[in-house]
Amino acid sequence: MKVIRTSTIPLSLNVLLKGQLKFLNGFFEIVGISSEGELLDEVRQREGIKTISINMERGISPVKDLISLFRLYHILKSEKPTIVHSITPKAGLLTMLAGKMAGVPIRIHTFTGLIFPTRKGFVQKILINMDRLLCTAATNIYPEGQGVKKDLMNYKITSKPLKVIANGNVNGIDLDYFSPDKISKTQKDALKKELNITESDFVFVFVGRLVGDKGINEMVKAFSQISKNPALLKPVKLLLIGPLEEELDPLTPETLQEIKNNPDILDVGFQKDVRPYFAVSDALVFPSYREGFPNVVMQAGAMELPSIVSDINGCNEIIIEDQNGIIIPVKNSEKLKTAMEKILSDTDLYHQLKTNSRPMIQSRYEQSVIWNELLKEYKTLLKENNIDV
Structure with a gap:
């Protein structure tokens, strides 16, 4: 048949x-x-x-x-x-x-x-x-x-x-494939060295197409303000994984300029295997305008990363507020900045979200x-x- x-x-x-x-x-x-x-x-x-x-x-x-x-x-x-x-x-x-x-x-x-x-x-x-x-x-x-x-x-x-x-x-989600145990310390150390990520850096990661309706403009704006804050408690990096699409829904010139000139934004383009990049990161940021049911949020969770996501279909089903991540309004760079700062400053909350991330994916989406x-x-x-x- x-x-x-x-x-x-x-x-x-x-x-x-x-x-x-x-x-x-x-x-x-x-x-x-x-x-x-x-x-x-x-x-x-x-x-x-x-x-x-x-x-x-x-x-x-x-x-x-x-x-x-x-x-x-x-x-x-x-x-x-x-x-x-x-x-x-x-x-x-x-x-x-x-x-x-x-x-x-x-x-x-x-x-x-x-x-x-x-x-x-x-x-x-x-x-x-x-x-x-x-x-x-x-x-x-x-x-x-x-x-x-x-x-x-x-x-x-x-x-x-x-x-x-x-x-x-x-x-x-293939929980055997998307597992932190699959990426060795040697691999992580080599990738951190390649990307110039230090042990003290807190790394936010985004995976997806670099276009407007993925919330990239808002994310880059929020991160730029955080990274340039002299009162920042710890150094930060923003890791961008995905192709830049300049034909449909392109990013603003200001965003493109910031990605190019900000040394704390690491744009590595499309990567066939995203697991090593999740393994050297601390939290996913995914401020998309619309989704059906985003795989990347499940993948990040399986790799033990908490997520900051927009309040849209799929994202607000995978992420439960203050359990395995934070949910923010769509197209709101200020709320996104606040959420990123919260994860950076509230160590107890961060560890709680991280601890819950993989089990909450495993129980619902195997x-x-x-x-x-x-x-x-x-x-x-x-x-x-x-x-x-």
Whole structure:
């Protein structure tokens, strides 16, 4: 029995669903579809599945979207899957429409994050209608977390039942891989030397794309004020891990200048393995404007780091105030600065947050739990549709 999983760009299949496709391939024939690239080849080799490349635009592009839609339709007619399951917005819309046109019996979309709540006016209306069309063509809708579910209901995106798998998140966390024990003291010492981090430094870390809606402008502003404060109790560093995207939602010139000129801001770009960087850090700062269910917050927690996060979907489900982190308002550099200073100055609070971080991830988001719940859901849907497993 064939299941096709789709995403707009191969990075999503490669990172967000790492290991899951191989697990499911033990029960079904799994095929991955996404835009072409080396990462799609990596998915094919690592997960042991067949992959097909169909280029899909992330932005709105009517002509290219129509071409992608009909390519998807022809592939689904040829492959004849029993289930198609999409993540990411554009792949979701195209896959659900093509799946309905091709007569695929079970058409699933997981909303990993919503764009429209942060948009206004005409653009918001377009995005809402696109998601409504997606849901009309789908047979089953799964929000990644309770916050996403609430937004789908509040904006009346669909009247279909909405179900969150397990405690949320599309893939859970590999606690064996994301473990402080996996990074040796020798590795940490070498990386600290390379980055010029001393034993007395308190290191804040951010992992993600360096764009405006990740809250980078506010974070750099807050950190700059802290690092230049002569009354600072201990030296600080800000470690930035992720690609700088200058086309969509670029950072302000002031932010870019500060990143370049502040010696306490360490911009190391994209890193395939973020664990060593977590291992030399003390706390995650993640002031994003919108998320579905951010993996980086779970990864940091598994690596025993407390987090400062914005009060948005996913973040405010993973982090519980003053238990494993601090929650701040969105787009508020002053509140972010206060939270960073609190973690720096209140040693007892910091150690309490750090002690709780890994156990609170382990108890709710262990990867095997998510995978088995998804497998169980597939089998339930097949049974409900009178399809023999």
